[in-house]
Structures are given as structure tokens and as C-alpha cells.
Amino acid sequence: MASGATSTALEHDADACEVTPWATLWDAGSVSGLHREARPRLRSGLSLQRCASKPKTAVPGAQGAPAKVKLTPLQERQQSLSGAGERLRDVSAWATGQQKQQGVPDIKGVKDLAPAEAAKVAEAIDLLTKANATFGIQALDEIGPQLDEVVAKTKAARSTSGATGGDSQDQRLAANQTRLSLNRAIDASNEVNTRVTALSQTLDVAAIKEHTDAIAAALDGLQNDASAIDDAYDAIRKHVRSVKELVRDLKARSSQLPAAVGRILFVLRSFLALNAPGRAVAPTDDEIKAYLAGTQGNLGQDFNLVFGDGRETMGFDLFVIYASVLEQQLAVRAKMAAAQVKPASPVPTLGNAEDFFKALKTKGNAEVIDAYDSYAGAYFYHRVIDKFDDMKVSGVAELYTRPLSIFGLRPLVCTGFAMLGAHLLQQAGA
Numbered sequence: 001m002a003s004g005a006t007s008t009a010l011e012h013d014a015d016a017c018e019v020t021p022w023a024t025l026w027d028a029g030s031v032s033g034l035h036r037e038a039r040p041r042l043r044s045g046l047s048l049q050r051c052a053s054k055p056k057t058a059v060p061g062a063q064g065a066p067a068k069v070k071l072t073p074l075q076e077r078q079q080s081l082s083g084a085g086e087r088l089r090d091v092s093a094w095a096t097g098q099q100k101q102q103g104v105p106d107i108k109g110v111k112d113l114a115p116a117e118a119a120k121v122a123e124a125i126d127l128l129t130k131a132n133a134t135f136g137i138q139a140l141d142e143i144g145p146q147l148d149e150v151v152a153k154t155k156a157a158r159s160t161s162g163a164t165g166g167d168s169q170d171q172r173l174a175a176n177q178t179r180l181s182l183n184r185a186i187d188a189s190n191e192v193n194t195r196v197t198a199l200s201q202t203l204d205v206a207a208i209k210e211h212t213d214a215i216a217a218a219l220d221g222l223q224n225d226a227s228a229i230d231d232a233y234d235a236i237r238k239h240v241r242s243v244k245e246l247v248r249d250l251k252a253r254s255s256q257l258p259a260a261v262g263r264i265l266f267v268l269r270s271f272l273a274l275n276a277p278g279r280a281v282a283p284t285d286d287e288i289k290a291y292l293a294g295t296q297g298n299l300g301q302d303f304n305l306v307f308g309d310g311r312e313t314m315g316f317d318l319f320v321i322y323a324s325v326l327e328q329q330l331a332v333r334a335k336m337a338a339a340q341v342k343p344a345s346p347v348p349t350l351g352n353a354e355d356f357f358k359a360l361k362t363k364g365n366a367e368v369i370d371a372y373d374s375y376a377g378a379y380f381y382h383r384v385i386d387k388f389d390d391m392k393v394s395g396v397a398e399l400y401t402r403p404l405s406i407f408g409l410r411p412l413v414c415t416g417f418a419m420l421g422a423h424l425l426q427q428a429g430a
Contacts, residue, residue, distance in 0.1 A: 080131035089315035118276035153185035299323035383411035
């Protein structure tokens with residue numbers, strides 16, 4: 001006999017040994033002796049396993065070089081987020097060090113973003129952009145109905161299991177109905193595990209899988225002994241509730257992640273547009289409008305969500321503070337745009353400011369004063385006075401010759417604040 005024929009015969013014998021016939025109306029015995037139907041078999045003769053994890057695909061490398069393991073989308077996203085977080089923490093640490101080195105009491109006064117740090121921010125932008133393309137949560141909605149099916153079919157099996165164990169026609173019928181319900185529950189459980197396995201490619205579903213595996217194990221146990229179906233049913237319901245809670249939390253968190261990453265990207269692009277033009281694409285007018293219309297003031301929460309899985313995370317102070325400053329600056333620029341004043345650079349010039357306040361001549365004093373407070377607060381920071389000469393200001397134009405910090409701010413003392421205010425309020429007709 002040929003080797004192929006021998007293999008086929010052995011597999012046929014193995015299949016015949018494993019298959020246990022279904023009970024019929026005329027079978028004797030209880031459901032406790034029944035077993036799951038045989039699953040399709042591989043050519044090796046080994047049974048296919050329930051929800052076996054898909055092996056990682058090895059990508060052939062150069063001759064003599066080890067093959068690279070292909071990452072899942074989830075692993076790629078985690079790797080990208082980790083790399084972006086590392087780079088942004090480095091830049092924030094650099095700014096903290098520069099605050100001491102440059103002798104400025106406030107980090108908002110740090111000047112001159114180093115090219116190496118600008119490169120790290122640009123790399124973080126690329127990594128976050130890549131990570132934001134790998135989210136997928138729609139399949140989470142399909143788990144709940146399948147879990148309900150598992151519970152319903154297990155409940156149906158439970159309702160008929162008490163009538164089994166004898167030799168009457170009704171008892172044999174009950175045994176068949178119990179077996180049928182259990183197999184349908186197992187089918188639904190298999191569907192759940194298939195979906196969870198697919199989701200594991202894009203989302204962290206390890207906690208969910210622990211519960212779905214426990215459900216599968218409980219159903220497997222009932223195939224050999226249905227006498228414990230009451231306890232198994234209670235356990236399955238408990239696991240189903242846990243899975244639904246985890247799915248709800250994961251869906252809420254995952255649905256927030258793309259928006260949080262988007263806001264962080266907006267801030268980083270704005271930061272580079274200010275400090276390293278050309279290293280990143282500056283936000284468009286439409287993007288600025290969308291950002292201002294959305295939820296601001298929560299970039300710290302965004303960093304926690306993206307880099308800390310919702311828990312408080314440290315090391316991003318530079319960008320959280322910059323986001324607060326940026327929000328004020330964008331609000332002022334929006335008011336300028338409404339007055340038909342459109343600065344060519346992220347930080348308005350003195351001429352831009354004068355044109356803006358000239359457009360406010362018809363406004364009341366309160367609105368004009370509020371406009372000045374907003375403008376000065378968005379583009380200047382209060383410098384500590386160390387000596388009397390720090391109070392001297394030769395004129396308004398001098399204020400605009402002072403170097404910008406990496407936040408787009410210029411230093412200002414009380415005399416400068418008063419002088420600039422008087423000048424701009426005069427433009428408004430005060």
C-alpha cells in the first residue's frame with residue numbers, strides 16, 4: 001500500500017474512534033455519556049483545536065539574517081505609542097534642563113529649541129500618525145449578542161437536563177434536547193472566541209479572553225457531565241456579565257483614543273510650526289476651527305489616555321503647558337481673523353496687534369480692555385524683576401525685539417505691560 005493511502009486509512013480510523021454517535025429517541029443512557037462531535041481534522045491526523053491562536057508570520061530576511069516576526073496591528077500601535085512617548089518625554093526633560101541652564105524662573109521662558117529636540121518631536125508626530133491608523137472597535141458590538149446566545153442555549157439545556165437519566169422515550173428526548181442546546185451554546189461560544197481572537201490583532205482584549213476561555217471550559221465540562229449544569233450556568237452568566245463590562249469600558253476608552261491622539265498631534269504640529277518651520281505641516285484653518293470647537297484644556301488627560309492607558313502618566317509637562325498657551329493664542333487669532341487681521345506667522349507682529357485694536361474702535365471699553373488682557377496673556381509672560389533697570393522700557397517697539405520663547409511668548413514686566421496697553425488702547429480710540 002502506498003504511503004499516502006496508509007496515512008489516509010490511519011486518519012479514517014482515528015476519526016472513527018473519536019466520533020461518538022448522536023443519541024436518538026431510541027438510544028439508551030443519559031446525556032452524561034455523550035461527547036462533542038468530532039471537528040474537522042488536519043492531514044496530520046491531529047484534531048483542530050478550539051480558537052487556536054494564529055501563529056506569527058515570519059518575514060524572510062536576507063541570507064544568513066534572522067527572519068523578522070511580523071507584528072500585529074495592536075503590537076505595531078503599542079510600539080509606535082511607546083516610541084512617541086519616549087521621544088516626547090526626552091524633549092520635555094530637555095526643556096526642564098534648559099530652564100535651569102538659561103536661568104529663567106518659568107519654563108515658558110525657555111528659548112531656542114535644539115534641532116535634535118525638534119527632530120524628536122517630528123519623529124513622535126510620525127509615530128502617532130501611524131498609531132492612529134490602526135484603531136478598530138466596530139467588532140466589539142458583535143460580542144454581546146453572541147454571549148446572549150450562549151446564555152440562552154445553556155439555559156435551555158439546563159431546563160431539560162433534569163428530565164434525563166432514565167430509559168423512557170421522554171427522558172431520551174430530553175437528553176437529545178439537552179445535547180442539542182449545549183452544542184448550540186458551544187457554537188455560540190466558538191463564535192465569541194473567534195471574534196475575540198480577531199480583535200486581539202488591533203485591541204488589548206487579554207482580560208476579555210480570560211472570561212471567554214472560562215465560558216468555553218465550562219461548556220466543555222458539561223459535555224462529559226451535565227449534572228453540574230446549574231453551577232456551570234451560574235458561572236457562565238457571571239463571566240458574561242464581566243465580559244460585557246470589559247467590552248463597554250474598552251469600547252469607551254478605544255473610541256476616545258483616536259480623538260486624543262488627534263489633539264496631541266495638533267499641538268505637536270503647532271509646536272513645530274512655531275519652533276522649526278518645515279519640520280511638520282502646520283494646522284490648517286479648518287483644523288484650527290475644529291480644535292477650538294472641540295474640548296480643550298484636557299491635554300493632560302489625553303496624554304494619560306494615550307500613553308498611560310487612562311492612568312496618570314508623567315513627563316509631558318512641556319506639551320501640556322504649551323497646549324494651554326496655544327489655546328489662548330488660537331482664541332486671540334480667531335478674534336483677529338474676525339476683524340480681518342490675519343498674521344502671516346504664528347505670533348502676531350506689532351503691526352498686526354495695532355490693526356486688530358483699530359478694528360475695535362466701535363466697541364465698548366470693557367470689550368477693548370478684555371481684548372488687551374487676552375492678547376497680552378497669550379503672547380507675553382511676566383518676567384521676574386531682578387534689578388531696577390529691568391523696569392526700563394525705551395518704547396513699545398522694543399518689546400517686540402525681545403526673543404520669543406519656545407512657547408511663542410516674549411518677556412514683559414509691569415512697565416512694559418502698562419506701556420503696551422496704553423498704546424493699543426489708543427489704537428482703539430481710548
